[in-house]
Amino acid sequence: MHGIDFDIAHLLAGSLVLVSFMMLYQDRLYAxxxxxxxxxxxLSLSVGWxxxxxxxxxxxxxxxxxxxxxxxxxPIVLHRMIVKLGIHREIEAVGSIGLTMLVGIGLxxxxxxxxxxxxxxxDLVAREDxxxxxxxVLLGLLIMVTRRNAVSQVVGFMSLENxxxxxxxxxxxxxxxxxxxxxxxxxxxxxxxxIFLFRIRERFDTVDVRALDRFRxxxx
Amino acid sequence: MNVLLAHNVALxxxxxxVAAAVLAVLPSYRLSARLNMLASFLTLAAALSLFVSRPGAxxxxxxxxxxxxxxxxxxxxxxxxxxxxASYIGHELETGRLTPTYLRFYHAMxxxxxxxxxxALLVNNIGLMWVAIELATLATVLMVGxxxxxxxxxxxxxxxxxxxxxxxxALFGTILVYMSAVPVVGEGLPGMTWTxxxxxxxxxxxxxxxxAFIFLFLGYGTKVGLAPLHAWxxxxxxxxxxxxxxxxxGLLLNVALYAILRFKMLMALNGRAIAPGPLMVIIGLISxxxxxxxxxxxxxxxxxxxYSSIEHMGIxxxxxxxxxxxxxFAGLLQMTMHSLTKSGIFFTVGHIAQVKGTxxxxxxRGLTETHPLLGWSLIVGVLAIAGMPPLGIFMSEFLVVSxxxxxxxxxxxxxxxxxxxAFGALLLRVxxxxxxxxxxxATPVRASYLPIFAHFALVLIAGLxxxxxxxxxxxxxxRMLG
Numbered sequence: 001m002h003g004i005d006f007d008i009a010h011l012l013a014g015s016l017v018l019v020s021f022m023m024l025y026q027d028r029l030y031a032x033x034x035x036x037x038x039x040x041x042x043l044s045l046s047v048g049w050x051x052x053x054x055x056x057x058x059x060x061x062x063x064x065x066x067x068x069x070x071x072x073x074x075p076i077v078l079h080r081m082i083v084k085l086g087i088h089r090e091i092e093a094v095g096s097i098g099l100t101m102l103v104g105i106g107l108x109x110x111x112x113x114x115x116x117x118x119x120x121x122x123d124l125v126a127r128e129d130x131x132x133x134x135x136x137v138l139l140g141l142l143i144m145v146t147r148r149n150a151v152s153q154v155v156g157f158m159s160l161e162n163x164x165x166x167x168x169x170x171x172x173x174x175x176x177x178x179x180x181x182x183x184x185x186x187x188x189x190x191x192x193x194x195i196f197l198f199r200i201r202e203r204f205d206t207v208d209v210r211a212l213d214r215f216r217x218x219x220x
Numbered sequence: 221m222n223v224l225l226a227h228n229v230a231l232x233x234x235x236x237x238v239a240a241a242v243l244a245v246l247p248s249y250r251l252s253a254r255l256n257m258l259a260s261f262l263t264l265a266a267a268l269s270l271f272v273s274r275p276g277a278x279x280x281x282x283x284x285x286x287x288x289x290x291x292x293x294x295x296x297x298x299x300x301x302x303x304x305x306a307s308y309i310g311h312e313l314e315t316g317r318l319t320p321t322y323l324r325f326y327h328a329m330x331x332x333x334x335x336x337x338x339x340a341l342l343v344n345n346i347g348l349m350w351v352a353i354e355l356a357t358l359a360t361v362l363m364v365g366x367x368x369x370x371x372x373x374x375x376x377x378x379x380x381x382x383x384x385x386x387x388x389x390a391l392f393g394t395i396l397v398y399m400s401a402v403p404v405v406g407e408g409l410p411g412m413t414w415t416x417x418x419x420x421x422x423x424x425x426x427x428x429x430x431x432a433f434i435f436l437f438l439g440y441g442t443k444v445g446l447a448p449l450h451a452w453x454x455x456x457x458x459x460x461x462x463x464x465x466x467x468x469x470g471l472l473l474n475v476a477l478y479a480i481l482r483f484k485m486l487m488a489l490n491g492r493a494i495a496p497g498p499l500m501v502i503i504g505l506i507s508x509x510x511x512x513x514x515x516x517x518x519x520x521x522x523x524x525x526x527y528s529s530i531e532h533m534g535i536x537x538x539x540x541x542x543x544x545x546x547x548x549f550a551g552l553l554q555m556t557m558h559s560l561t562k563s564g565i566f567f568t569v570g571h572i573a574q575v576k577g578t579x580x581x582x583x584x585r586g587l588t589e590t591h592p593l594l595g596w597s598l599i600v601g602v603l604a605i606a607g608m609p610p611l612g613i614f615m616s617e618f619l620v621v622s623x624x625x626x627x628x629x630x631x632x633x634x635x636x637x638x639x640x641x642a643f644g645a646l647l648l649r650v651x652x653x654x655x656x657x658x659x660x661x662a663t664p665v666r667a668s669y670l671p672i673f674a675h676f677a678l679v680l681i682a683g684l685x686x687x688x689x690x691x692x693x694x695x696x697x698x699r700m701l702g
Contacts, residue, residue, distance in 0.1 A: 118427035122399055130399065137392060141385065153381065160388055167395045173407025174398050176347040180391065183351050187387075190358060191380065194365075 012046035013132040020139035040071035129170025136163030231266035240331035253306035260302040267295040282344035300671035305463035307668040333359035364460035375455035386442025393435030400428040426492035443476035457526035462570030470563035500541025507534030508638035515645035548698035550619035557612035564675030565601040586658030612682035
């Protein structure tokens with residue numbers, strides 16, 4: 001492994017974690033979407049770089065899915081949906097930002113501590129990648145639990161999924177990576193269509209999922 | 221790939237896919253309900269033929285003694301549910317809860333789901349297994365939300381988000397397994413091929429494998445509906461069409477359980493990784509006791525039986541967590557019996573809810589007077605699921621309890637406690653359903669009793685007499701599971 005190859009892979013994966021942190025403190029939906037698009041661009045660069053250094057051209061497909069579908073298509077669709085649902089002015093309660101950031105730092109520390117320890121025998125790039133990937137996954141979960149709005153929960157899930165793609169491409173020579181990234185894109189498309197088709201806005205007058213909790217099916 | 225084209229395995233997989241494509245365009249619902257039955261029956265026949273001639277393992281498909289049990293159970297309940305579904309949806313059309321367009325979608329999705337589950341059980345590749353389980357999950361999510369009411373949408377959304385997170389964890393675990401395999405088996409397809417992993421697992425890095433198992437257990441455990449990851453399960457069962465509740469409880473939970481069992485085997489074969497047993501035992505007990513208490517507070521009949529599914533999944537995971545030939549045997553038997561009984565109960569409940577026009581427990585009374593056949597079927601089903609002798613679940617629960625007493629009596633205390641609490645709750649409820657002043661609609665019902673009777677008869681027969689062939693088969697599988 002050449003020094004510079006590893007350094008760039010490391011830089012890109014680290015940037016993904018950084019962008020995840022940026023998503024944590026966004027309190028406007030548009031801003032959150034823009035940061036998510038940036039997240040997908042960084043992912044696409046990272047996957048593209050992995051394709052280059054692993055000499056695995058099929059990973060370029062995954063990289064272009066990340067760029068075209070996740071960084072361009074999905075943000076545009078969600079953007080329009082936000083306008084249509086009329087929630088673009090909404091400011092989200094994301095809890096105390098300081099606390100959320102501290103929890104996020106804790107999660108990153110946890111994932112580095114765990115993954116670097118258990119992957120001592122693995123390939124260096126894969127090792128760093130998987131540690132960063134777990135950080136991105138956990139931060140994605142954190143975004144999901146600190147948000148109440150259905151759209152931003154989906155954005156949190158999509159950033160989580162980016163972490164998984166990073167992990168899958170980092171594991172050298174992993175089969176089915178392209179298939180899995182396509183399967184995930186289908187899943188995301190389903191979720192996004194779901195928000196739209198189910199017209200959560202119309203049905204519930206809000207995309208605030210607290211409204212969904214009104215019905216537990218257990219009312220007397 | 222030859223085996224995918226020219227073997228009975230191919231039929232198990234291709235029949236649902238072709239049927240889904242045809243059903244998606246077929247306008248007449250009567251015809252498509254029949255076609256749905258036919259396709260499910262053909263899949264069952266193909267699955268049964270696997271007993272006779274079994275293909276050798278290649279890098280994509282694997283049929284061994286373990287998954288053949290799951291596949292036959294899966295296709296059998298898939299078939300009986302399609303029979304039940306045919307009469308169920310007729311009623312839904314009459315009441316206008318479903319339109320013909322939605323039914324077309326429903327039938328196509330039913331077959332897609334069957335395909336996903338069969339594929340997940342048959343593949344020899346842990347990555348493909350993950351994709352297949354995701355596919356089956358997506359299909360069920362869409363069907364849970366099919367009524368498009370407030371509650372159905374909430375249930376579908378919750379199921380979607382929780383299952384997606386679970387699925388994400390499972391994928392992360394799968395990647396970690398691959399990473400631990402690479403130094404030993406090399407890059408590429410072998411690192412994900414189940415048979416290769418099993419052969420070489422003793423040389424894998426135990427620490428990495430341990431972390432992988434935690435993720436896999438959390439991920440697939442969400443799909444099994446283990447507490448505290450069960451939040452989606454009651455909603456999804458209660459708000460979707462009842463045939464879907466039956467396949468969710470009877471089949472999809474099993475498929476996720478199958479994935480966990482596969483990885484548990486890997487861990488056991490590695491030897492130096494953390495023992496998966498204690499984790500499974502603890503989570504199993506938590507699910508059992510938690511669900512047992514939750515049974516008392518339920519006001520919705522389908523939710524009641526959904527919690528009972530969590531309870532039984534807890535028992536099953538507990539049994540497999542204990543390990544050893546006897547507990548594994550009990551776990552397998554419990555899983556089979558639970559699938560048959562619970563889907564049978566949901567068939568009955570589906571008809572009851574339709575004829576009474578409500579799912580509220582308080583509004584369903586005196587069934588044995590108004591609808592004796594349904595009422596008594598429900599009694600039999602509830603007695604079976606509560607673990608009364610001589611029905612099948614009694615035997616498997618007895619085996620779980622006695623093997624636990626023999627090995628670690630302390631664990632048997634919470635186990636028996638949970639079982640008794642659940643038993644009390646179920647008996648309490650069934651009295652209300654079956655007896656007392658009849659309420660609601662008393663008009664006769666056009667129900668399909670055949671699937672109900674078939675399931676309960678099998679459960680009764682298994683309780684009275686297990687064929688020696690089946691016993692040796694299960695014993696063999698139990699030893700395989702370690």
